Amino acid sequence: MSDLAAIWCASVALACAILAVTRPAIVHALIWLVAALLSLAGCFFALGAGFAGAVQILIYAGAIVAVFVFVVMTADASPEALARERARLAQGWRRPAAAVGLVALPLALGLLAGGTSPAAAPDSGPSLGAILFGPWAVAVEVASGLLLAALMGARHLGRRREEP
Template structure:
């Protein structure tokens, strides 16, 4: 059952790995190294999704986020030849860093206070016989059918916009 010691240990392990990877990602100067640390964070988040009974979303996270989106980022880094460390300082000045630190701590305090609210009891886990996509399909294709269809238009617009913006003008 997913409530034993091993489960909790792995949950904390993946969560802390995600946070540490994100912290390393923010401090890397090299864009390629930063992207690969972010991929590590996304893999850990996929593991957390799977451990929280969202197996399909975990698979999509690996395929779409860690696979497709980060490959696009790395492709652009390669295309612009940004792999080398920049000669100019990539980090902003000291004042901006202090402002960022204060803003980050304020936001962290606010979010942690919000996260400590009283929460209702967790839902029962899915029985092992059900398919992992069954709980998603019901709301996706009934309640949220119209947003789902609009998403296709959004993706079409994004494709056309990307081609128009990145095309070299003759």
């Protein structure tokens, strides 16, 4: 039963992802992206990975989409821009699609070959927290440095240009 639910959610996610990259209007694309991310979260829940599902909703459908909304506010949404995007989508999809196929190929091969299933990952919040504050504390600190660098770069780029 849960397998069927997972397959259903995954199919919805795939369909939404395809719609997200083929819509010329950026707002429509964003809504399909949210749908894809949420159905992926449903997939995680159906497979019993509740924590991963919650993280998926919080971080991807929440935080990252919020960033996209900021991008949408700065994007050009006039009819001319829409027509331009349509023309671009009509011919420019082949190479990205080929790249996706190239990356998806090993996945399909791995499924057919039935690679060794990964060791059971700690999925619960407490065990993950214990790892993050124990042996992985250095990685957490370095990741905070990563955010700091990104923040400084973004603040610098967002600075108002001084008029010459």
